Amino acid sequence: MSYTWPEVIFFLGVLILVTFLISVFTVGMFESRKSRRQADAAEALQELVQRFEQLARSTVETQERMAAELAELRSRTESIERILRTVE
Template sequence: MTHLSLALPAPNPWPNVVLTLGIVLFVFLLTAAFIAFVSENRKMKVDAARENDLRQLVDRYEQLAEKTMDAQQRTAADVAELRSRTASIEQILRTVE
């Protein structure tokens, strides 16, 4: 009886190594893509929240500016009325003297 196992060529492990490295690389790329997606998604949410806060701040500023303008107009009208009354009182006082 001859030893057939000695006559068979030794199996080549390189295709298995290449396949394993390919799978590991593929899993690594998928993980990196997922991490990049999650990071970009969080960045977009933070930017959207910041933009929303900025819009609210601008809206509050516009409301405050409008209220201030109204108050200035009322004050100007009151001052004009007071000047008119003062002028009338001064004229009355001049006629009395």
């Protein structure tokens, strides 16, 4: 079976076109996966930021509560010291 030059050029063109389409499809798949991974990473980062903010709020509340309790203990200690001074 013998092919003419126009047939060979046509088949080469079809082969190049198919190769190009396959490469475009493959690149599209990789880009899709990459963007999906980036979206997942952004979502995980946002979740981490929210957890950090919640922990920071909790820590501030705990510090404020401890400061109030410490102030109350100081006040009670001063009261006890005054009472002890008057007893002496």
